[in-house]
Amino acid sequence: MLHVSTFRPDPTAMGPFLACLWQGLVPSSFVLDRWIYLDGTPRAILLVWDGDADAEAWVESAFGRFGALETTGASDATGGLQACLDRDLEGFGEWMRVRGSDPAEIEHGLDVRRRGLLSPSQDAAHAAGVAWMATTPPAV
Secondary structure, three states: OEEEEEEEEOHHHHHHHHHHHOOOOOOOOOEEEEEEEEOOOOOEEEEEEEOOHHHHHHHHHHHHOOEEEEEEEOOOOHHHHHHHHOOOHHHHHHHHHHOOOOHHHHHHHHHHHHHHHHOOOHHHHHHHHHHHHOOOOOOO
């Protein structure tokens, strides 16, 4: 399962944190995707990773003892946004299909995007989105 953790290290514990991070076994199920330093003070870091319960326990132990750690499950929807940026409705539909959406969900999802794509302006796209919402139950 994909996870995103935000880690705010305790600056008074950096030595022990770094030393302990380099010691011991890392679960084979832990897969690092990204380690991103966020601008600003105090320091904050995003850790994007994949793993099972063993990996979750390791992240909690390796980071949680040395600062504030918040972790949540996540879904990688990069392909969907990339299709949007490429203005590729067919690609977006394929992305939805691969993720397991049924044909009705795919057509419904493509409808609002098509309305926006074919709109002549941001204002018209906004109105098209409002009209689409009138035919759609609110998302939970």
